[in-house]
Amino acid sequence: MHDLRERYQRVPYEDFVSPLTDPGLSGTIARLYGIPAVSADGCRILELGCGAGLNLSAIAARHPSSHCIGMDLVPERISEGRQRAARAGLTNIELLQADLADFNWPGERFDRIIVWGLFSWVPDALKARIFEIVAACLAPGGVACICFLTYPGCKLNEGLRDLMTLQSGDGLPQERLATARAALTTLAEAGAMGARHHSSIQAWRQQAQELLGKSDALLFHDELGSDYDPCYLLQFVDWAAEHGLAHLADADTPGGAEHLLPPDMAARVAAWSDDPLARDQFADYLTHRTLRTALLVRAEDAVTAAFTPAAVRELSLGSLLQPLADAAGFHHPRGEDIAVADADVATLLRAASAGQGLRRPMGEWLAAADDAWPRVGATLFGLFARKLVSLSQTTDTAQPPKRPALHAFNRLLLAERAMLVSGHHQPMPLPAAEVAFLRRLDGSLLRDELLACAEAQRLGGERSQQLLDVLWRQGSLLTG
Known part of the structure; x- marks a missing residue:
């Protein structure tokens, strides 16, 4: 592990917020599959390889009744994260410097x-150790979220990795990065000239352009590291099973990748196999998928796990779908129109449209008979899998706060990075004018006073109101 630690000390990894690690999302998906996962409010959370803890700190700030523990190999990153957490006043997070090979948690399970x-960028022995730690530390009803590089999408990336490492050799990090970027740039530019003659060149060119868009830290560690080890979904699932862990779903495609395919293509994939995992593996060829985010549970919990559509009744719903003139038609802001055949679901979505994304208990949007919920839930799950509605274990406050305030961690992010993290665990980079206005959200001013302040006037009254509404509807404002 000494070489790995030195590598990350020489080029610190870029800290960022990963929306798919949201404990509310994993808990919601688990509930939909019959796993009694506790709410993200008040649970115990462990992050392995947490870096400086930005992702985990955002979770801790949003769920103050939860207890979060992060582990990382590099002491400098842990020190940085502790200082940030202290400045934000976070008392529910612990960051520990530890070697994964020696990490044994003596306390309660998570x-x-x-x-x-982490998983795809360490040797096989450490991959096995990750599975061992997860199996030992996961509580009954708990959910582990592990991202990994996946084939067949990464076959293309491996070719580009070969090109970059062939050119860059074993020099200093900045020399290797410069040489790798030069190789990618040449490929992208030459590919533009040759794409009209050879269509396959376009795929290489597009992938080179995507890698060029990465920061130096991500390119160095993700693509030029000594370990770069994708695997097929089915291989990952089998390896997890050897350690007593079962694959429940993917955080990004909880209903299977086929939900995101065009209907005719999805039908062909569905006919491929009766095994959902085999269909997902096949769909990865059609989507050129390079990264998966697996949700794992204990094997004994998976024995009784099954898709339970009626479980949506116990969740909260948020929807940006807006009704069309056709009673069954709805429009999503990203430009997609859908038709909903189920009358109860159409009624629910029309009611929820007034919330404009606000997540409220399902019963507030629809009063339905007990026997209707399996049918309603099946349709809602399909919309959730297509990212057309939001389902959650937690609920947003029904009324905007009289004195809008961001929690201290988000105010710190505004000052340090010109960004904040929404209540849905989404990073939100912001222009300078909006940052200046949002810094005033400390709970000292009433809403009307905020809209009259100088920063709001410079930003524009309409945009200031929109920002306050968006932050409230995304659960980003303190409720006090």
């Missing part, structure tokens, strides 16, 4: 375990 940006 309701959520997060492993992001």
